[in-house]
Amino acid sequence: xxxxxxxxxxxxxxxxxxxxxxxxxxxxxxxxxxxxxxxxxxxxxxxxxxxxxxxxxxxxxxxxxxxxxxxxxxxxxxxxxxxxxxxxxxxxxxxxxxxxxxxxxxxxxxxxxxxxxxxxxxxxxxxxxxxxxxxxxxxxxxxxxxxxxxxxxxxxxxxxxxxxxxxxxxxxxxxxxxxxxxxxxxxxxxxxxxxxxxxxxxxxxxxxxxxxxxxxxxxxxxxxxxxx
Amino acid sequence: xxxxxxxxxxxxxxxxxxxxxxxxxxxxxxxxxxxxxxxxxxxxxxxxxxxxxxxxxxxxxxxxx
Numbered sequence: 475x476x477x478x479x480x481x482x483x484x485x486x487x488x489x490x491x492x493x494x495x496x497x498x499x500x501x502x503x504x505x506x507x508x509x510x511x512x513x514x515x516x517x518x519x520x521x522x523x524x525x526x527x528x529x530x531x532x533x534x535x536x537x538x539x540x541x542x543x544x545x546x547x548x549x550x551x552x553x554x555x556x557x558x559x560x561x562x563x564x565x566x567x568x569x570x571x572x573x574x575x576x577x578x579x580x581x582x583x584x585x586x587x588x589x590x591x592x593x594x595x596x597x598x599x600x601x602x603x604x605x606x607x608x609x610x611x612x613x614x615x616x617x618x619x620x621x622x623x624x625x626x627x628x629x630x631x632x633x634x635x636x637x638x639x640x641x642x643x644x645x646x647x648x649x650x651x652x653x654x655x656x657x658x659x660x661x662x663x664x665x666x667x668x669x670x671x672x673x674x675x676x677x678x679x680x681x682x683x684x685x686x687x688x689x690x691x692x693x694x695x696x697x698x699x700x701x702x
Numbered sequence: 703x704x705x706x707x708x709x710x711x712x713x714x715x716x717x718x719x720x721x722x723x724x725x726x727x728x729x730x731x732x733x734x735x736x737x738x739x740x741x742x743x744x745x746x747x748x749x750x751x752x753x754x755x756x757x758x759x760x761x762x763x764x765x766x767x
Contacts, residue, residue, distance in 0.1 A: 509707040514714040521718070560725045564718045571714040575707055674722070681729055688736045695743040699750050 480680040487673035494667045502660060514572045520668040522565040522590070524675045526628055528558025529597070533625040536618035548614035549686035551621060552604060557678045559597045561671070566590055577641060585634040586642035593631050596624040610693065 498513050505512035532554040539547035569587070570580050581587065600620050607613035635644050646655045647664070656664070 511707045511711045511714070513711055517715065517718045557725075560721060564721050567717045567721065568714045571710055571717060575710045678725070678729065681733070685729070685733055685736055688740055692736065692740050692743050695740075695747050699743065699747045 476680055476684060480677045483673045483677035483680070487670045487677065490666060490670035490673065494663055494670060497663050497666075502663060505660075508576060511572060511575050514568050516664055516667045517671075518565055518568040518572060520664070520671045521561040521568065522631075523668060524671050525558045525562035525565060526632055527672070528554045528561070528675065528679075529593075529621075529625055529628045532558065532621050536621040539614055540618050543611075545610055545614055545690060548610075548617060549690060550683060552601070552617065553679050553682035553686050555597050555600055555621065556682055557675050559594065559601065560678075561675060562590070562594050562597070566594060582641050584640045584642055585638040586631065586640050589627055589631045589634050593624065593627045596620070596627055600624065610690070 494516070498516055502513075504510050532551040535547045535551035535554065539545070539551065566587075569590075573582070574580050600617060603620065604613055604617055607616065634640065635642055645651050648656070648661060
């Protein structure tokens with residue numbers, strides 16, 4: 475059943491992405507100041523949003539693990555973080571390519587970029603730590619603690635464009651500015667691409683969660699074999 | 703306008719898809735490895751269960767005789 479849902483979501487994401495790519499390249503005009511490269515925004519920002527949503531979902535699972543002690547929540551948290559990390563890396567790499575043309579540099583240590591990089595490093599560390607700890611309960615407890623710590627940085631990433639002066643552009647979406655900063659046709663494709671990337675991320679999380687369940691099954695069978 | 707504008711847009715799209723594609727490949731490989739590992743461990747468990755129950759099986763014919 476879970477596999478069918480994952481396939482359905484992936485197909486939905488593919489259809490939506492095809493439509494969005496057509497709109498991006500064939501319908502929407504170049505941006506007046508930035509030219510063609512502004513289209514990176516359609517992947518750069520939705521990847522960041524999907525990543526951040528994922529980290530907050532993982533935070534919920536981590537808290538549920540700490541309150542219930544059920545390893546299922548830990549597995550879910552790890553799966554969501556891994557997929558979120560992929561989209562955070564997409565966010566940083568595409569942002570860097572955009573910056574090379576618009577700012578003339580690949581990278582600058584402003585609040586937004588630095589906190590986003592720290593976020594990637596924290597959650598990459600989370601996944602490395604999980605590999606280093608064999609005992610499932612200890613691994614789950616430490617992972618939950620690190621996830622909670624990492625989510626503090628996610629809030630800083632999210633709010634940094636409002637709290638600090640940055641090279642990074644400020645908020646442009648109507649939901650944050652009240653309107654007038656982005657063309658409605660561009661914003662529509664932005665949200666559709668956000669939906670497509672979100673569907674893709676959910677499909678990947680479903681696949682990854684199944685793998686985590688298999689890993690737990692292998693672990694318990696190994697214990698059974700050792701006991702016998 | 704920077705003449706590399708369109709080229710770098712292409713690089714951006716390429717990088718985004720490449721990262722996702724590489725992750726999907728790694729996910730598929732990990733899935734295959736876990737499946738194989740699960741089969742091996744299941745075999746190990748069933749063989750260890752057979753070996754612990756084998757003295758009883760060998761004793762059965764003696765009782766029948």
